[in-house]
Amino acid sequence: MARRILPGLPLTLGITLVYVAIIVVLPLGALIFKAASLGPEDYWRIVSSERAVASYRITILCALAATLFNLVFGLALAWVIVRYRFPGRRFVDALVDLPFALPTAVAGIALTTLFASNGWFGAPLAAIGIKVAYTPLGIIIAMAFTSLPFIVRTVQPVLEELDPALEEAGQTLGASDMEIFLRVILPQLAPALLAGLSLSFARSLGEFGAIIFIAGNQPFETEITALLAFIRLEEYDYPASAAIASVMLIAAFTMLAVTNLLQARALRYTVKG
Amino acid sequence: MKIRLDTVVKTFDTFRAVHGVSLDIESGELVALLGPSGSGKTTILRMVAGLEFPDGGAIYFGDENATDIEVRHRGVGFVFQHYALFPHMTVGENIAFGMKVSKTRRSAAEISSRVEHLLRLVQLEGLQDRFPAQISGGQRQRVALARALAVDPKVLLLDEPFGALDANVRRDLRRWLRKIHDELGITTLFVTHDQAEALDLADRVVILDKGKIVQTGTPEEVCRAPASAFVMNFLGDANRLKVTVSGEKAQIQNVTFDAPDIADGPAELFFRPADVTWREDGHGIQATIARVIDRPDSRRVLALTVDGQPIEFDAAPEFPFRADAHGFVEIRRPRVYPA
Numbered sequence: 001m002a003r004r005i006l007p008g009l010p011l012t013l014g015i016t017l018v019y020v021a022i023i024v025v026l027p028l029g030a031l032i033f034k035a036a037s038l039g040p041e042d043y044w045r046i047v048s049s050e051r052a053v054a055s056y057r058i059t060i061l062c063a064l065a066a067t068l069f070n071l072v073f074g075l076a077l078a079w080v081i082v083r084y085r086f087p088g089r090r091f092v093d094a095l096v097d098l099p100f101a102l103p104t105a106v107a108g109i110a111l112t113t114l115f116a117s118n119g120w121f122g123a124p125l126a127a128i129g130i131k132v133a134y135t136p137l138g139i140i141i142a143m144a145f146t147s148l149p150f151i152v153r154t155v156q157p158v159l160e161e162l163d164p165a166l167e168e169a170g171q172t173l174g175a176s177d178m179e180i181f182l183r184v185i186l187p188q189l190a191p192a193l194l195a196g197l198s199l200s201f202a203r204s205l206g207e208f209g210a211i212i213f214i215a216g217n218q219p220f221e222t223e224i225t226a227l228l229a230f231i232r233l234e235e236y237d238y239p240a241s242a243a244i245a246s247v248m249l250i251a252a253f254t255m256l257a258v259t260n261l262l263q264a265r266a267l268r269y270t271v272k273g
Numbered sequence: 274m275k276i277r278l279d280t281v282v283k284t285f286d287t288f289r290a291v292h293g294v295s296l297d298i299e300s301g302e303l304v305a306l307l308g309p310s311g312s313g314k315t316t317i318l319r320m321v322a323g324l325e326f327p328d329g330g331a332i333y334f335g336d337e338n339a340t341d342i343e344v345r346h347r348g349v350g351f352v353f354q355h356y357a358l359f360p361h362m363t364v365g366e367n368i369a370f371g372m373k374v375s376k377t378r379r380s381a382a383e384i385s386s387r388v389e390h391l392l393r394l395v396q397l398e399g400l401q402d403r404f405p406a407q408i409s410g411g412q413r414q415r416v417a418l419a420r421a422l423a424v425d426p427k428v429l430l431l432d433e434p435f436g437a438l439d440a441n442v443r444r445d446l447r448r449w450l451r452k453i454h455d456e457l458g459i460t461t462l463f464v465t466h467d468q469a470e471a472l473d474l475a476d477r478v479v480i481l482d483k484g485k486i487v488q489t490g491t492p493e494e495v496c497r498a499p500a501s502a503f504v505m506n507f508l509g510d511a512n513r514l515k516v517t518v519s520g521e522k523a524q525i526q527n528v529t530f531d532a533p534d535i536a537d538g539p540a541e542l543f544f545r546p547a548d549v550t551w552r553e554d555g556h557g558i559q560a561t562i563a564r565v566i567d568r569p570d571s572r573r574v575l576a577l578t579v580d581g582q583p584i585e586f587d588a589a590p591e592f593p594f595r596a597d598a599h600g601f602v603e604i605r606r607p608r609v610y611p612a
Contacts, residue, residue: 173371
């Protein structure tokens, strides 16, 4: 093994492993342990109950919609921040992190107030027949709000590092702006974009605080999975709560695995051979 | 395609990058823009390409005023300093890019046969499925050239084409580029700060300093008759001695040189280290040897004139070194420029 410049591998590795064990593995292990205390039949009955399945559908569809919205809007935002110099650019840049810093419940209450049928945005939208608060649309907005920074912050550094000569090369070869964006820029952003998308989607799946205020939480219509798990908890039905949570956990792991594969594929050109 | 630059001016913010440059490039000519950094050579190249637009003057391609034509419609092939290959595309895809986005539709078979033809031309057969990260710098350079040639450019422009390569690869590649140019006969303009590269490769060398052309000519013309002290210095090692001119004669110690058209007063005498003969006795400029530097094919001798001005000259490897040896420096091909 090559000699390392910084000492302390055993110490730092030890701390890291202990930390990961206590903070990440232990709670997840407890969750699985609790869910496993149910028999397979009980487990299946709980996770495949109509109400639970409806909540998965709502959560996943809304998270997909929010992520797609962020894909377009987050990319545009990152593009503007990196490519243009305008007064207030640094302010906009700082504002992007606000959803991270703001307690999600505060965001949820603010969004509900704005989008309620008598709110600033809700009233005009209601006038043209669009209802946001207490509908899936409200869930999508809350999810989009809390997960926006993931896309912007993963794409931004890659965009900053792109060599402007690549775009010039595209121009000298006769490509239109759209062709340069689609064939030269986007493929290079793809790995970062994928990472941002998966983080954004995962965050949307797990979001709780911002959503429960705006969603209305009607079972079968606007009840998200995280809330259902919370309701079971309130009822002291810990195994049922853990069972529902375990489904979310499996979904999260599956998605991370898939995005890792996609990312490896998107980055295959960087491998030296 | 003939290119003509007519008093082209370019200013960046407050910095004048190019001051009224006029230049004619004949069809099929290979021309080097040679100058130190900040001389405006890259800016001129980028204006010819259409990557920058001049603030004044005009650029003609043949008889057509191309000044305001966008880069993508200008029909130039551009090789970037660091190649700017698309990293996510294979070598073959990089070369095919210009044909794929072209308005003139080509069939897939046509594109792939042309890619193969270009790969043969740049001697990279068999590498078309590699990614740029998987090939060497010299190979990337050739891919960049093939990509630029794929769109049948009217003009080929190269920005410091060999700047990022090892000395050996560099020499091979420039001979090879000359060969390709002679085969294709395409008007070519390239930028370099390396005088050896410009002299080795170009039909004509345009020497720039501070955004102005200081001399244009064949390698022979600029080497044999440098137009100014700057050109003399820039093209290679040069000795410089302070002299006094009176009546078109420059004098140092008791030696005189012809100084046609130089006004009376202080001036500078220039000569190349190879144009010196060292004599133990006789006449010439009196000097003392201080040090020698050994080179594979010669010995570079560092000497001081009696009034303390340094002189360097090349001698045979057998030249005997004795510190503080006195002697006389005889100069061939001296050039006198106003101080």
